[in-house]
Amino acid sequence: MKKGIWQEFDGYEEIAEEIEFSFKAGKERSFDRLMAGQYIRQLHPRQLKLRIVDVIAETASTKTLRLAPVDALLPPFLAGQYIPLFLEINGIRTSRPYSISSQPRQTGYYDITVRRVPDGLVSNYLMDRIKTGDQLDSAGPQGNFHYNPLYHDKHMVCIAGGSGITPFMSMIREIVECGLDRTVTLLYGNRQPDDIIFHEELERISARFDNITYIPVIEKPGKTYTGACGFINAALIREILGSMSDMTFFLCGPQGMYEFCLPELESLGIEKRKIRKEMYGPPDNICDHQGWPSQIEAEDRFEVKILDGRTISVRARDPLLVSLENEGILPPSICRSGECSMCRVKVLSGKVFQPAGTPVRKSDTQFGYVHSCISYPLGDLEIML
Numbered sequence: 436m437k438k439g440i441w442q443e444f445d446g447y448e449e450i451a452e453e454i455e456f457s458f459k460a461g462k463e464r465s466f467d468r469l470m471a472g473q474y475i476r477q478l479h480p481r482q483l484k485l486r487i488v489d490v491i492a493e494t495a496s497t498k499t500l501r502l503a504p505v506d507a508l509l510p511p512f513l514a515g516q517y518i519p520l521f522l523e524i525n526g527i528r529t530s531r532p533y534s535i536s537s538q539p540r541q542t543g544y545y546d547i548t549v550r551r552v553p554d555g556l557v558s559n560y561l562m563d564r565i566k567t568g569d570q571l572d573s574a575g576p577q578g579n580f581h582y583n584p585l586y587h588d589k590h591m592v593c594i595a596g597g598s599g600i601t602p603f604m605s606m607i608r609e610i611v612e613c614g615l616d617r618t619v620t621l622l623y624g625n626r627q628p629d630d631i632i633f634h635e636e637l638e639r640i641s642a643r644f645d646n647i648t649y650i651p652v653i654e655k656p657g658k659t660y661t662g663a664c665g666f667i668n669a670a671l672i673r674e675i676l677g678s679m680s681d682m683t684f685f686l687c688g689p690q691g692m693y694e695f696c697l698p699e700l701e702s703l704g705i706e707k708r709k710i711r712k713e714m715y716g717p718p719d720n721i722c723d724h725q726g727w728p729s730q731i732e733a734e735d736r737f738e739v740k741i742l743d744g745r746t747i748s749v750r751a752r753d754p755l756l757v758s759l760e761n762e763g764i765l766p767p768s769i770c771r772s773g774e775c776s777m778c779r780v781k782v783l784s785g786k787v788f789q790p791a792g793t794p795v796r797k798s799d800t801q802f803g804y805v806h807s808c809i810s811y812p813l814g815d816l817e818i819m820l
Contacts, residue, residue, distance in 0.1 A: 517576065
């Protein structure tokens with residue numbers, strides 16, 4: 436390599452050696468810098484140990500886990516953010532993100548609210564085996580699904596489905612407990628009345644505070660149910676809101692809710708910049724997703740060769756991240772929704788399917804990187820972790 440002109444100066448080599456020695460042997464003596472580093476680690480810890488201090492039954496299929504810190508202060512968070520839980524279940528090391536349902540001014544604990552997922556590895560473990568006193572590993576709060584007064588209208592229209600209520604619960608609790616100058620209209624969809632999480636609390640809040648309106652919407656109501664029924668569609672939104680100027684829409688729920696509600700909002704003329712959508716994990720059945728190649732069946736199996744020499748067998752319907760974890764291979768992962776890019780891998784050969792709208796950076800696409808949590812094999816692959 437050609438020398439820089441500065442390397443020709445008299446005494447350069449001696450100064451370079453002294454700098455190198457100082458980096459190796461010297462110690463940081465700046466009190467301000469030490470304190471700043473300690474403060475940053477408190478706000479953004481790489482690891483957080485939490486102890487379950489209470490388990491609260493919400494519905495027959497839902498529990499709230501109250502998590503207190505074991506040996507550190509809880510990092511602050513914005514209402515709407517989530518924490519990842521890192522667990523080992525049946526010999527499989529994995530992670531799952533859960534929105535914090537408690538409000539952010541509560542600094543003594545985090546509440547996460549878990550709904551059972553059919554055949555769900557983690558949700559069933561948390562519902563059936565976790566008890567008070569158990570410890571869980573986590574990291575600091577993450578996510579971009581939160582209110583920003585610089586960009587978002589004071590009137591929030593929150594559309595939730597199922598356990599998608601959890602980030603909104605944190606927002607609403609903060610608004611009413613801290614007296615924030617903000618208005619919320621919450622449309623909350625569920626299959627049956629018994630599925631509604633936080634129903635009684637939301638009714639109490641809505642009755643007490645004029646700036647909070649709560650409207651449950653039931654897909655399959657019983658004969659005695661008198662509230663809003665069916666789906667959260669354009670007609671219902673127009674009937675409830677009337678004029679929709681100066682409102683920002685927030686959506687959180689399963690993939691099917693997005694596929695239905697987003698076109699409904701578009702038909703109402705809501706600008707895309709006025710719509711905030713939380714990432715909500717991979718689709719329940721990727722083979723039903725728009726764009727999935729019809730010749731690939733869910734149970735088709737392929738081989739994935741890893742650059743270090745290992746080869747694993749995978750199913751088409753499983754995200755790459757899940758297949759890797761099942762084999763004891765653990766890429767870093769946080770959101771598991773295709774947003775944070777922590778789990779990205781480089782595809783050296785072969786093709787994967789990623790649902791439309793997966794937020795992959797342009798540079799990652801250019802150099803062959805994919806988010807393994809939301810990427811599905813369409814044939815044999817070679818990848819680099």
